[in-house]
Amino acid sequence: MTWSSALPVLVILSSLGPGLVIFGLAEHRTRARTALNVAAALTKLGLVGIILVGVLRGEQFQARIPFVPGADLLLRVDSFALLFVSLSTVLWLVTTIYAVGYLEGSTQRSRFFGFFSLSVSATMGIAMAGNLLTFFVFYELLTIATYPLVVHEGTPAALRAGTTYLRYTFFGGALLLVGTAALYVTVGSIDFVDGGVLRSAAESSSRATLVFIFVLLLAGLSVKAAVVPFHGWLPAAMVAPAPVSALLHAVAVVKAGAFGITRVIYEVYGIRVAARLGLMRPVVVIAAVTIIYGSLKALAQHDLKRRLAYSTVSQVSYIVLGTALVGTISTVGAVVHLVHQGLMKVTLFFCAGNLAHELHIHDVREMRGVARRMPLTMLAFTLASLGMIGIPPLAGFITKWYLGAGALEAHAPWVIVVLLASSLLNAAYLLPIVYDAWFREPRTEWPGRTGGREIDGWLLGPTLTAAALALAAGVFAGTSLSPLGWAIRIAREEFTG
Amino acid sequence: MSAWSIYACSGAAIIALSLYGVFACAPLLKRILAANLIGTGVFLILVALADRSAPAQPDPVPHALVLTGVVISVSATALALAIAIRLADRRSSDDEGGWP
């Protein structure tokens, strides 16, 4: 096993191994657990760094483990994989630290952090999957690893949410499995290839079959991506503790769905074939519907996390939309939003977590004047909100700009209307919160806190870090190593492939 | 209609009857008997088939198979009876030296 083939495996093991050890740790050994977590996260960060340098040098990182006949477990690091890997790794570090603070004194933490690490490992596998089967394997592992986190609190509500989560995701998994098998049988290869594996096979096999398989795959992936009508689990799952929401919304799950959709469209079917089969327009429409629907539902929610959840439903479909528009520019928008949405949404959930943890605020109507009590938290919240809405020069603006331009490039000007509408709706469900928090009198005096700081550093630190990252992603978008820089690089690969 | 085929048919009849007995008789003891009798039927068919070459000497292989089969069927019946006895014997001690 050479160095270049060992690295991808190590990236997975760097969280899997510690995760398994953490399961074994006794409940009270908080310090050991935290040390192990942080050490693992930093190790992974280091490994990703090494790979990053390597990829920039043009090295190939690939590991192959024989699996079922005809399809190995294949881990391959291309730019797109690397983007997702880096995002998840960074956010894992941040979220882990946040979780340590958030869950202080709660029970079953060894189990929690164990499964947390497992989830991240699964995500790494999804990101680096070199073929559809490998993707599926980790996709299902992610489902299983996240379930215990969703039901972590063990309350009836949590258990109900968990069951809903499983119903949706297993259903999606089943569709994905059948789709993958069908693809394997009809095409003979299920590898991810720049430009798509179907380019050659498309002629040989019937259009109906290919469309059918495409529908199976997309439906299966749309469940995790929370695309309407498969979004039901996401709002339900917000009963989970804030770090879990961060994991579901930003680090892993919905991302996995969107990422998979992009892979299938670009590297399995290939945009040309997909477009020729006339599959893209419907996807664009569904994405557009989801964007608007999600925003409208968000507007109707009073529970802060619920509102954020619907906001995710809407925001993730930006990625789907950009992918389906089929154009270099829109692809850039889609890919970069994978990162931007992650950074912004993780910030927002951290803030929501801070409010719930410190002041037991769950309802947006309780947030009047909360900024006086927690200015830094609300600063982060405000930044992220403005980013979501798409105020220049923040991250969200970059996304929407590229998507809009992409829409024109793809001769779908109506999409711009959708984008504008959703931006207005974003503003409508986020700005009032911000306004209330900063400029209105609190109903009651907030319970004070000894030590003067607005909240424990374990919680505040990650929140501000995430916000800073979201800000930086927008401000420094010009640089080549920025998410945008990578997105452009990726888009180029996808289209030259 | 030669001898062997007569006995073969008889064997078929025995198999059918005793199969019915195994699945449709209420008393366990009768079911045990029936299970044993299926064997008799099968053996009859085997031996009948072996005698198709009559008057030439019969095929020894089926005879050997039947001898093996008889041993097995006796073992099975004996075991079944032993269990049936235990089931029926109200005085039987459930104690087997405190098996874990």
Added chain:
Amino acid sequence: MTALDLVFDVVLATVMPVLVWRILASKDLASSVVLFVALGLVSALAWARLHAPDIALVEAAVGAGLTGALLMNALSWIGAEAGVTEPVSRATRVGVGILVTAVGVGLAVAVIHLTQPVGLAHEVDARLADAHVDYPVTAVLLSFRGYDTLLEIAVLVTAALGARLYAPGSVPGGDDPLSPHPRVLARVLTPIVVLVAGYLLWRGASAPGGAFQAAAVLAGGGILLVLARVLRPPRMSSIAVRAALVAGLAWFIAVAALPLATGAQLLEYPSASAKQLIISIEVALTLSISIVLLMFFPGEPAPGEAARHPEDRW
């Protein structure tokens, strides 16, 4: 074959299924058992008619004799009334009825179509010399298909271990026997039994007979002696009994494994000593089988609630 033969065959072949039907239909178990024994004897005739003397011997000794004795004895525990029953729904009975009728008819039709007398008689004869056994059936049992027999003995021992759940019921000793006659009878019988068994065993190599037939006779005699309280019923707690129980299979395995050392196949007797080895196996098997058959016989229930039956522990 003469018309008389035909009539005889037809009658015999009809009587057997009828007996089976009676066995299963009769109200009380006692008569079922009696009919079962009768069937054993009748079928012995059938085996003889089909030129299968060894099977006739075994059937007479085991089918009618031993199994009969076992059943009688079981009745003395269970009682002639139904014993433990498993109720069967009418629907089941009808369904099973239809199914087995189909099986029976189909089977009969299939069998009588097997008119072409194919078999392995010639192959057996051709290789009889290589097997160093004069009697074909014994050659098949211990040479050509000796592996079957080896596993069959394993089945026998397994069943013995399972059937041996009690110490035998009628424990000899203290209480005086019902009458002296059984003893006398037994005393007279013993040598005859042993003689017959030995004879059967010895001639097994050249003519009908062999380990199992001999063992059956021995066991039959043994049961008689136990009933007459001359012989202590075998108990696993005695090392001798256990040794006798495992001896047959153990020796068989030893002989089977021996050729492997010389690179030959499993159970490939070295031709020089084949005959002796086969006979030695027969002797060992006779011992084990007769012990097993004897152990199948649980003895009678001791009278009275007080007498609990201790495990046959070892």
Added chain:
Amino acid sequence: MNATVAAVLLVPLVAALAVALVGSRAARYVAGAGVAATLASAIDLARRVERDGPAELHVGGWAAPLGILLRADGLAAVLSLAIAIIASTLGFVTVARTTGRETSAARFFAVWLFAWAGSNALVLSSDVFNLYVTLELVTIAAVVLLSIGGERGALRVALRYMLIALPGSLVYLVGVALLYGRYATLDLALIAERMTSTPVTWAALWLLVAGLVLKAALFPVHAWLPPVYANARAIVAALLAAIVGKTAFIVVLRVWPALPHAFAASAGPILGALASGAIVWGSVLALRQVRLRLVIAYSSVAHTGYLFLWFALATPAAWEGAVYIVLSHAFAVAALFLVSDTLERLGGDDRIEQVHGLSARLPLSFFALALAAASIMGMPPTGGFIGKWLLVRAAIETDQWWAVVVLVAGSLVSAGYMFRILRLALTTAGPIERVHAPLAGQFAAFVLGIAGFVLGLGSGVVLDLLAKGFTP
């Protein structure tokens, strides 16, 4: 090679005799040694087949049609190894538990080893009558194991099981008799060669299949199975579900390639229909059980369906898939029974409620449970997934989408009943802290769970070994 194959057959027999001879006080030591030796012999066989390829042994040096042929091919190697792993794990647990005072120890271990010997003989045999003898050895041994312990329930199910399994093998034997009467040989390969699709042949084959279906408890003749699993001692139930319950299907696997195409083509759909019935019926009933053992039992009924679904698909991929379901389900079900055993020892019964908070109370058992459940559900990368994938693939290849639907629906429902349990295990509301239970059982369950997992990750190796000497 001769010696290797012979060892797999004879070592457990010798060990059994030794145990019977020494008696209960020393039984566990002898049994422990015997179990270890048998395991070693199975590993050796797998290694040799892997290295030297399949081997054919003519017992006694007698070639077909007279002699008995043993085929030490990939299938035999894989199966005997799996049997060895399971039987030895369960065996060691029992050894660890026995104190030397149990008066049935000698009987139990001896018969245990006889059952193992029978299973090994069965997977190696390719002679239709010899297969009958091995089936009987396994059955009788299983009955004895069921009856040891002596509770009325156990005795009743022992007898009940016997009165199904015995007729089953005898019906199979009728088929054998017809085959011999028609083709004058008992050797599978020769029969396959000579077989012509005549009515007699069909009758024979249907009897063969019917007898085995009865023994395998395929829907609709599965009713006897749940009570047996529910009343047997956990270790015995595990052996029954993992090994004994699979033997009949293994025989079908052996016989099937010998069948004429016309018969396979006509029997396939019928068995496929029964299989679908089994999957649906078993899964749905598993969903409604309140006792862990009954969940396992009905899940086994459903999995028997997965096995027989192969006949409808009948492609090499499907064959591999069926074998993989056999293996993965064997590991999983054994692990589940051990977990159930641990719970019964703690809580007194096997109601599903006993699982409550398991993840906190007994983490080791919880992970065993989770791993086994994942395999049952066919979650990647467990062995169960490999089986599911291969079957789904075969179904699509043969354009039988009904089978795809059945497979997927079945695995979704299995996820349903398994997560019903896992969910409870994860529910830690209220004061729950670690408790202590006998470690041997927990550890064994964990090992078997891991085995099911490795079976999936290492499928490349296993499938290569399986392919040795296999001609579909």
